[in-house]
């Protein structure tokens with residue numbers, strides 16, 4: 243993706259995976275953040291409550307697949323912000339495209355990734 247979008251690997255200074263969730267002022271959770279000027283990307287988890295409810299509903303394995311793919315989608319999204327800055331619409335469309343290319347490549351290894359992807363994007367990724 244970086245090659246195709248001509249995003250220099252050096253544009254990424256750091257990727258931080260956070261332990262605690264972050265909320266917007268409107269109360270919605272944030273999956274990731276990108277400081278484009280400094281090249282710093284932060285990936286945030288869902289709340290513990292969300293994770294517990296998800297595990298109860300869909301089981302632990304599906305939860306792990308969900309969490310991994312949500313983080314991947316967030317990383318793709320924030321990497322695209324390095325190039326498209328504030329163009330949220332383009333970033334969202336491309337995130338979906340690249341995520342599903344990734345999910346299809348994984349399909350033989352992990353068929354859940356595709357279904358979970360639909361879940362992630364239908365649940366609106368921030």
Ligand SMILES: [Zn+2]
Pocket residue numbers: 319323330333368
């Ligand atoms: Zn964004």
